[in-house]
Amino acid sequence: DVQLTQSPPFLSASVGDRVTITCRASQGIARYLVWYQQKPGKAPKLLIYGASTLESGVPSRFSGSGSGTEFTLTISSLQPEDFATYYCQYLNNDPYMYTFGQGTKLEIK
């Protein structure tokens, strides 16, 4: 099974900062990596799929990159509404299983 490891688990930053979150896969997964944003008390929201394709309606300050085993989510200029927890996700085909990373909580400094 593919395991996803996110780093850092917690990140403190200020409005206007550029931040990067990393998701590492235990084996190569091409570009089949997804990112979600979750705010407290809310359901996750799809941000990026295919490692770098922005979901419709997601601000362009969000970007994703990577392939194989290392992926990054970058927010170019943090806005107040971006403070949330971010999860990466992959679909393992054998066994069939959706795997999520442990999350990165982005907090206001």
Add this chain to the structure above:
Amino acid sequence: QITLKESGPTLVKPTQTLTLTCTFSGFSFTTGEVGVGWIRQPPGKALEWLALIYWSDDKHYNPSLKNRVTIAKDTSKNQVVLTLTNMDPVDTATYYCAHRREKTYFFDLWGQGTLVTVSS
């Protein structure tokens, strides 16, 4: 516009069986590789995928829960039902249902979630 909403008990006792219903609208569960999945999240913890069902009635389960979890659909009612047997306090979580976009590998729309507490 696709919407999903979870319903079911908020409190169950240990050893009981949990049954949750996901009622959806805005998409047809009769064509394509549309799927509906269940994902849970214990308080303060990460997301965990439980099960997924396709329009074709093909079903997939998290191997760690395979003996306890069942998923089924009622196309006529636009509902997907999750059953989890032998509930334990560690199963306390917010349970989400989500729409898996056709022919993809991710969930593009989620219900609001429902918190289920397991306690005697």
